[in-house]
Amino acid sequence: MDIKAIARFIKHRVITDPRCEPRVAPELDLEAPLMVPKAVVVRALLDRMMPGREIILRSRDLEVPWEIEHLCNRLGHELVKVEREGATCWFTLRARETECRLAFQDPFGLELTPQVPVTTIDVPRRNKLKGPGRGISSASGAG
Known part of the structure; x- marks a missing residue:
């Protein structure tokens, strides 16, 4: 059995480069639930990979090439x-090297910006505004 047949069997793909020997990398179909951006899935995969390892992603979505390029x-990542x-x-x-990776931060330990209370007023649609100009005061003072 040749390396291409083995790679297809185990869902891997052969990477050929004239500068080095052929090697095998895992190939994944980039399908995500509708509400999960594919870039989030790719980032989760890359964050869990060993530095320098390669992965091949397959997609039929039109926007994925731009998302992948922007993410990298x-x-x-390269x-x-x-x-x-x-x-x-x-x-x-x-996957990029370890020293280039962003530092891990615990999301529950991050300092949040202080929240400011907001006061809202509910105006029902059925109530008609009273007064001159239907509640709008004029600059001249004439009503």
């Missing part, structure tokens, strides 16, 4: 290669 630019075949895109990403 903002977080410092977008190694983008391949298209019809409506399907494959993204090869490499």
